[in-house]
Amino acid sequence: MPPKAKILAFDVGGTKIASAIVEVGAKSYKVYDYQRTATPVGKDNVINKIIEIAINYEENGGFKRIGMAIAGQIDEKSDVVKNAPNIAGFTNVNLKKIVGNKLGKYVEIDNDVKCFALAENKYGQTKKYKHVVYLTIGTGIGGAIEIDDKLYRGANNTAGEFGHMIIVSGGEECSCGNVGCWEKYVGGKALEQRYYNLTGVRKEAKDIAFDSEKNVEPDQEIIKQASLYLATGLINIVNTINPEIIVIGGSVIKSEEMLKLAIEEMKCKSLTSAKKTKIATTNMQDEAFLVGAALL
Numbered sequence: 001m002p003p004k005a006k007i008l009a010f011d012v013g014g015t016k017i018a019s020a021i022v023e024v025g026a027k028s029y030k031v032y033d034y035q036r037t038a039t040p041v042g043k044d045n046v047i048n049k050i051i052e053i054a055i056n057y058e059e060n061g062g063f064k065r066i067g068m069a070i071a072g073q074i075d076e077k078s079d080v081v082k083n084a085p086n087i088a089g090f091t092n093v094n095l096k097k098i099v100g101n102k103l104g105k106y107v108e109i110d111n112d113v114k115c116f117a118l119a120e121n122k123y124g125q126t127k128k129y130k131h132v133v134y135l136t137i138g139t140g141i142g143g144a145i146e147i148d149d150k151l152y153r154g155a156n157n158t159a160g161e162f163g164h165m166i167i168v169s170g171g172e173e174c175s176c177g178n179v180g181c182w183e184k185y186v187g188g189k190a191l192e193q194r195y196y197n198l199t200g201v202r203k204e205a206k207d208i209a210f211d212s213e214k215n216v217e218p219d220q221e222i223i224k225q226a227s228l229y230l231a232t233g234l235i236n237i238v239n240t241i242n243p244e245i246i247v248i249g250g251s252v253i254k255s256e257e258m259l260k261l262a263i264e265e266m267k268c269k270s271l272t273s274a275k276k277t278k279i280a281t282t283n284m285q286d287e288a289f290l291v292g293a294a295l296l
């Protein structure tokens with residue numbers, strides 16, 4: 001068998017830039033040389049950090065091409081990052097061209113949750129399903145829709161932005177410019193803000209979720225409240241899209257309690273036909289974004 005191509009994969013989000021060398025085969029994949037760094041503030045700093053990381057990989061073993069998963073909306077024709085609400089200032093950036101020209105390598109780019117979906121569909125638990133909704137609950141909430149075994153992209157490649165479904169009319173201001181979006185009630189940033197409002201202390205969402213399971217307050221109350229909002233969004237999704245399964249990833253959902261409470265609520269309140277929808281957490285973890293980026 002010929003050696004698999006080494007692909008440099010990036011997962012660029014609101015809080016971190018993850019990268020690794022990924023080799024993808026027909027039935028298996030390999031992820032190694034994983035690195036993670038905080039996302040710098042400002043468009044140019046983000047671009048420069050990505051280039052710096054890529055040059056470092058090039059000097060230490062090299063790679064054939066680059067795949068990038070971005071927490072934002074990508075124009076399907078031009079591949080320009082149109083908007084990335086959780087990465088400050090990252091609008092209308094032709095990251096593919098900038099990084100490609102600088103490195104002299106072929107670059108592919110797509111929305112991060114679409115990458116997550118590609119990886120789960122090829123190697124993960126959704127291989128056997130045709131109608132799937134993917135959600136990632138990290139800084140914000142991202143989503144992707146698979147219909148008849150294919151990613152549904154919509155007219156402008158932005159289908160699946162479930163994080164910006166309006167859950168509370170006239171609710172909290174969102175970075176997308178609207179108010180009352182789902183991610184303002186369930187996303188990691190929202191949980192951290194609620195914790196800060198109640199205590200005056202900063203605490204990471206994953207720690208709030210972790211402490212909630214140990215019955216620490218106000219962590220438990222914050223997670224309980226978020227689980228009801230999580231349920232509201234899930235009910236909207238199962239009632240309108242009727243997927244066989246919803247697969248959820250992201251750092252916040254590592255709180256099993258939040259998901260358990262949300263599923264109980266969802267099973268009570270969704271339409272009878274939609275009650276059958278399975279809810280599962282990803283078993284590929286954060287690697288799914290990088291593996292999906294390598295599959296582009």
Ligand SMILES: [Zn+2]
Pocket residue numbers: 163164174175176177178181
């Ligand atoms: Zn929004």
